[in-house]
Amino acid sequence: MLSEVVRLRAEIERYSRQIVLPAFGVEAQAKLCGAAVLVVGAGGLGSPAALYLAAAGVGRLGIVDCDAVERSNLHRQVIHSEAAVGGHKALSAAAACRAVNSSIQVEAHCCRLAPGNALELVRGYDAVVDASDNAFTRYLLSDACAVARRPLMSGAALGTDGHLTVYCLGDDGPCHRCLFPEAPRPEACGRCSDAGVLGPVPGIIGTLQAMEAVKVVTGVGRPLSRRLLMLDALQGRMHTVKLRAKMVGCVACSAAATITSASLASYDYAAFTGAQPNDA
Amino acid sequence: MLSEVVRLRAEIERYSRQIVLPAFGVEAQAKLCGAAVLVVGAGGLGSPAALYLAAAGVGRLGIVDCDAVERSNLHRQVIHSEAAVGGHKALSAAAACRAVNSSIQVEAHCCRLAPGNALELVRGYDAVVDASDNAFTRYLLSDACAVARRPLMSGAALGTDGHLTVYCLGDDGPCHRCLFPEAPRPEACGRCSDAGVLGPVPGIIGTLQAMEAVKVVTGVGRPLSRRLLMLDALQGRMHTVKLRAKMVGCVACSAAATITSASLASYDYAAFTGAQPNDA
Amino acid sequence: MAARVKIELSGGLEIIFGNAKEYTAQVPSGASGKVTVLDVMLYARDHLLTERPELFMKGNSVRPGILVLVNDVDWELTGELQTEVADGDSVVFISTLHGG
Amino acid sequence: MAARVKIELSGGLEIIFGNAKEYTAQVPSGASGKVTVLDVMLYARDHLLTERPELFMKGNSVRPGILVLVNDVDWELTGELQTEVADGDSVVFISTLHGG
Ligand SMILES: [Zn+2]
Ligand SMILES: [Zn+2]
Numbered sequence: 001m002l003s004e005v006v007r008l009r010a011e012i013e014r015y016s017r018q019i020v021l022p023a024f025g026v027e028a029q030a031k032l033c034g035a036a037v038l039v040v041g042a043g044g045l046g047s048p049a050a051l052y053l054a055a056a057g058v059g060r061l062g063i064v065d066c067d068a069v070e071r072s073n074l075h076r077q078v079i080h081s082e083a084a085v086g087g088h089k090a091l092s093a094a095a096a097c098r099a100v101n102s103s104i105q106v107e108a109h110c111c112r113l114a115p116g117n118a119l120e121l122v123r124g125y126d127a128v129v130d131a132s133d134n135a136f137t138r139y140l141l142s143d144a145c146a147v148a149r150r151p152l153m154s155g156a157a158l159g160t161d162g163h164l165t166v167y168c169l170g171d172d173g174p175c176h177r178c179l180f181p182e183a184p185r186p187e188a189c190g191r192c193s194d195a196g197v198l199g200p201v202p203g204i205i206g207t208l209q210a211m212e213a214v215k216v217v218t219g220v221g222r223p224l225s226r227r228l229l230m231l232d233a234l235q236g237r238m239h240t241v242k243l244r245a246k247m248v249g250c251v252a253c254s255a256a257a258t259i260t261s262a263s264l265a266s267y268d269y270a271a272f273t274g275a276q277p278n279d280a
Numbered sequence: 281m282l283s284e285v286v287r288l289r290a291e292i293e294r295y296s297r298q299i300v301l302p303a304f305g306v307e308a309q310a311k312l313c314g315a316a317v318l319v320v321g322a323g324g325l326g327s328p329a330a331l332y333l334a335a336a337g338v339g340r341l342g343i344v345d346c347d348a349v350e351r352s353n354l355h356r357q358v359i360h361s362e363a364a365v366g367g368h369k370a371l372s373a374a375a376a377c378r379a380v381n382s383s384i385q386v387e388a389h390c391c392r393l394a395p396g397n398a399l400e401l402v403r404g405y406d407a408v409v410d411a412s413d414n415a416f417t418r419y420l421l422s423d424a425c426a427v428a429r430r431p432l433m434s435g436a437a438l439g440t441d442g443h444l445t446v447y448c449l450g451d452d453g454p455c456h457r458c459l460f461p462e463a464p465r466p467e468a469c470g471r472c473s474d475a476g477v478l479g480p481v482p483g484i485i486g487t488l489q490a491m492e493a494v495k496v497v498t499g500v501g502r503p504l505s506r507r508l509l510m511l512d513a514l515q516g517r518m519h520t521v522k523l524r525a526k527m528v529g530c531v532a533c534s535a536a537a538t539i540t541s542a543s544l545a546s547y548d549y550a551a552f553t554g555a556q557p558n559d560a
Numbered sequence: 561m562a563a564r565v566k567i568e569l570s571g572g573l574e575i576i577f578g579n580a581k582e583y584t585a586q587v588p589s590g591a592s593g594k595v596t597v598l599d600v601m602l603y604a605r606d607h608l609l610t611e612r613p614e615l616f617m618k619g620n621s622v623r624p625g626i627l628v629l630v631n632d633v634d635w636e637l638t639g640e641l642q643t644e645v646a647d648g649d650s651v652v653f654i655s656t657l658h659g660g
Numbered sequence: 661m662a663a664r665v666k667i668e669l670s671g672g673l674e675i676i677f678g679n680a681k682e683y684t685a686q687v688p689s690g691a692s693g694k695v696t697v698l699d700v701m702l703y704a705r706d707h708l709l710t711e712r713p714e715l716f717m718k719g720n721s722v723r724p725g726i727l728v729l730v731n732d733v734d735w736e737l738t739g740e741l742q743t744e745v746a747d748g749d750s751v752v753f754i755s756t757l758h759g760g
Contacts, residue, residue: 021476184625196301464725
């Protein structure tokens with residue numbers, strides 16, 4: 001705690017506009033500077049999520065992505081410059097975050113989130129941002145967060161629509177499986193790469209994910225648990241709806257869970273979702 | 281138009297995810313690539329607004345700011361890196377936009393928006409983003425857009441709240457003066473620099489400003505004219521309310537306007553708002 | 561009996577509903593004599609859906625991945641298919657998004 | 661006569677209203693016998709405002725820079741101070757923001 005205070009003093013100027021804010025203040029800033037957040041995916045959602053978390057001062061920021069930057073990413077994945085095309089997304093994103101804030105710890109994980117590493121990755125952080133782009137990873141990450149009891153800021157964007165909710169928060173916050181116990185058929189799941197997405201749409205959702213992560217790790221404000229924010233960017237419509245609590249009998253997050261610390265690594269997500277994490 | 285098509289072909293891979301989108305497509309992308317947008321302010325709102333407009337492919341992007349990057353900007357103004365501290369904001373933002381998209385034209389205006397240059401600046405672009413941080417500039421920019429008939433994406437953020445609307449659009453869209461004919465007293469206007477602001481809040485609003493600008497210049501979707509989007513980031517609440525049309529007798533945008541192309545330059549904004557554009 | 565209900569489609573589901581995100585429909589009651597979300601769903605399938613019904617329903621309910629809201633509340637909290645609806649109520653079918 | 665009205669403050673205005681963004685109040689009618697936004701404004705000033713009334717009102721209306729919404733609609737469209745309100749209506753006072 002003392003070292004935290006010392007570090008915070010050195011950064012007082014950087015964070016002065018947040019510290020001066022009555023609703024936030026030095027206490028919340030200290031919590032943020034002492035927190036660790038994992039961002040899974042350094043694409044359309046992960047770009048602003050990682051950048052805003054780094055800038056606002058999260059103490060340790062992990063970024064997971066196994067892909068390389070492609071030219072077709074640049075229209076929405078603003079954390080990557082043209083010069084980064086061909087390089088690792090996780091490294092490019094980490095470098096951008098360090099350039100914005102060298103006082104925080106940034107960890108690039110150039111690997112795919114997989115049943116074999118998900119729990120270990122998630123357990124290394126206090127909160128997690130789901131900035132992935134496929135059903136396989138979304139179920140896996142939610143399960144890992146349910147098992148490890150880590151709050152998960154889940155965002156998604158496709159076309160001109162976006163969704164945002166917080167999973168696995170507190171005693172009654174549902175997980176992804178509570179809402180969607182059965183996975184949709186792959187043909188019902190659009191991905192950015194085939195269905196298209198308007199650049200600022202994941203930008204809006206990803207920035208909101210950073211905001212929710214800040215709220216969750218500082219305890220300030222009311223996180224979007226048991227609520228879903230829906231964005232219709234074309235209509236300029238945004239509203240929040242009420243969601244169920246944790247489901248009795250959920251295989252991932254209830255007392256009767258069958259997906260556990262021991263079993264998660266061998267769960268067949270490909271069979272369950274009918275898809276691979278890298279499916280187009 | 282032919283040169284536009286040629287340029288677009290060269291950039292087809294970059295914009296492929298927007299072109300493939302049925303609601304957007306090649307036509308809207310061509311319009312965007314042929315459009316010019318001016319972003320006034322390269323701070324908390326202007327950072328994501330400029331970055332997302334550049335990435336999405338606006339053909340010509342102007343950035344106006346006379347300030348230098350300060351350390352206390354970095355927590356929210358993610359377009360600037362630590363290395364840019366002390367340098368011109370407009371230059372730093374322009375360089376970041378060029379790094380993301382070298383195929384567009386980026387123009388840095390290292391000057392303050394003033395009664396003497398506002399009309400000329402605004403007339404050089406098809407649409408304008410108000411990413412400024414004070415009442416003086418907000419009235420001036422709205423007046424210039426009313427006189428020059430340029431749609432204005434007006435965003436604002438303070439503390440944990442944000443507002444967004446589009447002014448001066450079409451026949452019935454109001455201007456800032458239609459809503460607020462009399463300026464508030466300076467002591468009623470918080471600025472980020474004194475009242476504080478949580479980093480992601482201007483990020484959300486600024487990205488939404490980019491989205492509205494894309495809609496306005498492409499004619500896709502329903503812009504937030506005569507509507508105000510209100511963000512309460514702490515509550516995770518966002519909703520849209522209905523606003524008045526253009527006011528009969530508005531001094532800036534009605535048939536009876538007294539602020540005109542000829543008179544704007546000599547209008548005393550300091551007397552009207554009781555403040556300077558650089559007031560803290 | 562019937563109820564005048566606003567039916568909304570989102571998350572890409574509008575594509576199989578003639579690309580319209582919003583309908584207002586006079587939905588007739590089912591066997592029970594009351595209008596339920598089940599009746600709304602069947603009405604949407606029979607009168608509004610334009611293609612690929614398998615992307616909307618599976619068996620006697622919506623397909624996996626679709627969330628249903630009655631007046632902006634998750635139908636799990638209101639009684640799912642048996643939720644009664646009345647004039648002016650809204651029923652939203654949202655396809656969950658996975659993109660990023 | 662009186663109306664049970666939800667009164668909301670936003671854009672920083674909540675600071676002079678005891679830092680609460682939302683109140684529900686039984687607002688008594690004014691001289692006309694009906695409850696209007698004028699009555700809501702006066703009620704807010706007399707019962708909810710905790711400091712610096714000059715940041716809320718000027719003369720007989722709200723101060724410049726405050727936008728008033730009645731049931732999410734700009735009061736300019738509903739009749740400004742003379743807009744009638746009834747049980748369950750909401751009146752929002754928003755201070756316009758200038759920060760960025
Ligand atoms: Zn669960
Ligand atoms: Zn006007």
